[in-house]
Amino acid sequence: MQGDRETRDWGRRVVILVPYLWLAIFFLAPFVIVLKISLSQSVLAQPPYTPVLDLAAGWQGLKTFAAQLSLDSFGLLASDSLYLLSYLKSLQVAAISTVLLFALGYPIAYGMARAPKAWQPMLVMAVVLPFWTSFLIRIYAWINILQRDGLLNDVLMRLHIIDTPAAWLSSDTAVYIGMVYSYLPFMVLPLYASLEKMDESLLEAASDLGCPAWKAFWLITFPLSLPGVGAGALLSFIPIVGEFVIPDLLGGSESQMIGQTLWIEFFSNRDWPVASAIAIALLGLLLVPILFYERLQQRSLEGGRT
Amino acid sequence: MKHGPSPFNVVSVALGLAFLYLPIVILVIYSFNASRLVTVWGGWSLVWYRELLNDEAILSAAWISFRVAFLSATAATVLGTLAAVSLTRMGRFRGRLLFSGMVYAPLVMPEVITGLSLLLLFVALNVDRGFWTVVIAHTTLTTCFVTVIVQSRLIGFDRSLEEAAMDLGCPPFRTFMMITLPLVAPAIAAGWMLAFALSLDDLVIASFTTGPGATTLPIRIYSEVRLGVKPEINAICTIVIAVVALGTVISSLMIKRGASQRERAALGAQV
Numbered sequence: 001m002q003g004d005r006e007t008r009d010w011g012r013r014v015v016i017l018v019p020y021l022w023l024a025i026f027f028l029a030p031f032v033i034v035l036k037i038s039l040s041q042s043v044l045a046q047p048p049y050t051p052v053l054d055l056a057a058g059w060q061g062l063k064t065f066a067a068q069l070s071l072d073s074f075g076l077l078a079s080d081s082l083y084l085l086s087y088l089k090s091l092q093v094a095a096i097s098t099v100l101l102f103a104l105g106y107p108i109a110y111g112m113a114r115a116p117k118a119w120q121p122m123l124v125m126a127v128v129l130p131f132w133t134s135f136l137i138r139i140y141a142w143i144n145i146l147q148r149d150g151l152l153n154d155v156l157m158r159l160h161i162i163d164t165p166a167a168w169l170s171s172d173t174a175v176y177i178g179m180v181y182s183y184l185p186f187m188v189l190p191l192y193a194s195l196e197k198m199d200e201s202l203l204e205a206a207s208d209l210g211c212p213a214w215k216a217f218w219l220i221t222f223p224l225s226l227p228g229v230g231a232g233a234l235l236s237f238i239p240i241v242g243e244f245v246i247p248d249l250l251g252g253s254e255s256q257m258i259g260q261t262l263w264i265e266f267f268s269n270r271d272w273p274v275a276s277a278i279a280i281a282l283l284g285l286l287l288v289p290i291l292f293y294e295r296l297q298q299r300s301l302e303g304g305r306t
Numbered sequence: 307m308k309h310g311p312s313p314f315n316v317v318s319v320a321l322g323l324a325f326l327y328l329p330i331v332i333l334v335i336y337s338f339n340a341s342r343l344v345t346v347w348g349g350w351s352l353v354w355y356r357e358l359l360n361d362e363a364i365l366s367a368a369w370i371s372f373r374v375a376f377l378s379a380t381a382a383t384v385l386g387t388l389a390a391v392s393l394t395r396m397g398r399f400r401g402r403l404l405f406s407g408m409v410y411a412p413l414v415m416p417e418v419i420t421g422l423s424l425l426l427l428f429v430a431l432n433v434d435r436g437f438w439t440v441v442i443a444h445t446t447l448t449t450c451f452v453t454v455i456v457q458s459r460l461i462g463f464d465r466s467l468e469e470a471a472m473d474l475g476c477p478p479f480r481t482f483m484m485i486t487l488p489l490v491a492p493a494i495a496a497g498w499m500l501a502f503a504l505s506l507d508d509l510v511i512a513s514f515t516t517g518p519g520a521t522t523l524p525i526r527i528y529s530e531v532r533l534g535v536k537p538e539i540n541a542i543c544t545i546v547i548a549v550v551a552l553g554t555v556i557s558s559l560m561i562k563r564g565a566s567q568r569e570r571a572a573l574g575a576q577v
Contacts (some may be wrong), residue, residue: 016388019392020408021451024444025406026442027412029427033426033430034426047429066439105322107322108318108319108322109316111311111316111322114312115315125558127322127326128554131328132503133330133546133550134503134524134543134546135509136528137507138330140527140535141333143535144333144334144336145552151332174475181325181329185326238414239415242417242418244510245510259416259418263418276426279422279423287444290415294406294410296408297413298410
């Protein structure tokens with residue numbers, strides 16, 4: 001029995017340690033490096049930042065390394081309004097998109113939850129399927145529709161709603177369309193999951209006691225769906241703040257979202273320390289919503305066992 | 307629900323689905339358009355698919371993407387299943403909170419941050435960027451999706467079967483292989499499919515972590531799309547959509563079959 005227990009403990013350790021180490025090395029450790037480089041300075045070299053930590057130099061090397069760290073990149077973020085404006089722009093786009101998603105997603109999720117039970121798996125599948133289809137392709141599909149000689153202008157002109165082709169692309173409208181389109185499944189599915197679980201007898205009781213349907217919805221259905229509302233809002237809001245592809249392909253050039261600013265600092269300006277500082281600041285901005293989301297996940301997937 | 311759906315319910319679901327599918331349907335239809343112009347319908351034609359066959363750059367990018375997706379989905383499925391088992395069957399262990407935090411965070415982490423941080427890791431480790439760094443990056447990203455799918459299945463099913471096997475003296479590893487694994491197999495398959503689809507789809511993380519000679523399909527499509535709409539792109543997108551849709555339907559059928567088998571097993575146990 002002794003040997004049995006030992007193999008059991010050993011196996012248990014391997015099962016936990018393999019994914020643990022993978023995530024620690026490839027997900028957690030990189031953030032430490034980003035933090036370190038955000039405190040470095042940009043140079044024209046490979047790698048394009050200084051100081052580079054030289055572990056061979058021992059304790060002395062570590063001390064000179066620490067002395068050379070600077071807050072210059074963060075100072076730049078604070079002093080140049082370009083960065084502040086793109087953070088604000090990102091928050092604005094994410095907030096408005098989340099509200100739009102909620103307004104559009106709630107009726108859809110509610111309708112799905114009221115559909116005949118036999119249809120519901122099909123409907124869930126229908127909402128999930130576009131999410132499996134390439135993100136990039138779905139944004140590209142909208143370029144086909146929104147471009148100047150695209151389908152939308154064609155239809156609107158044939159219906160004589162507009163006389164000259166309107167510029168739909170490269171505008172905030174196009175960005176909002178892209179965001180709502182791409183993130184709709186993230187909003188609808190959590191809402192549906194919370195609405196579908198609801199106990200119908202509560203509504204029956206309310207109507208038996210003379211409560212009108214709209215009031216019953218407001219007093220019973222909506223409060224009970226709040227966990228779904230929270231999950232849907234977080235699942236959309238957090239990634240939208242850092243979104244790159246949608247504003248890049250559909251948006252205009254006059255104002256950038258923070259994901260684009262980071263991309264340009266990194267790929268065009270090759271300023272790795274500033275790009276890292278943007279990432280750290282963005283992470284700081286999203287820390288509270290991410291922690292909320294983690295609590296929600298842990299509660300829904302691990303139940304009361306943690 | 308007891309009361310049937312109201313007209314408002316039907317209309318909102320129908321409009322929602324139309325909104326989700328119309329752009330994709332339009333794209334698929336235009337991939338068969340003989341005319342180069344979007345607004346002009348030149349009749350049905352396969353000309354853009356033929357054009358695609360001559361486009362070396364797109365074909366080699368597709369082949370690279372396919373291999374990256376296959377390898378990273380497979381690695382992510384192993385890691386994700388282990389992580390799901392750790393979180394549902396191992397009780398408390400040291401660092402559990404950090405572990406579950408690391409598992410769920412990549413699901414919502416903006417891709418620019420994940421991509422940048424992985425790239426800086428590879429630079430710090432002095433690794434040459436290319437095919438394998440993209441595989442590692444995609445494995446890290448998709449592991450979390452596999453974990454969540456497998457984990458919800460592991461929570462969902464009756465543990466008494468596992469407990470019965472253990473009570474009868476079956477060692478944990480064997481119990482896992484004989485009882486648990488077959489029961490969660492549909493979820494594992496679905497996790498692999500999702501990981502594959504996500505890897506095939508990713509532009510941002512691949513752009514950060516790729517190197518010379520490892521241009522994936524989304525990177526290729528992105529650089530073409532920036533130059534404007536091209537009918538060849540419609541064609542390659544249609545092919546990707548067809549592959550992903552087929553995979554999704556197959557995996558969902560597998561899950562459904564798994565579910566009805568389980569229901570039958572449960573019925574049998576009651577009888």
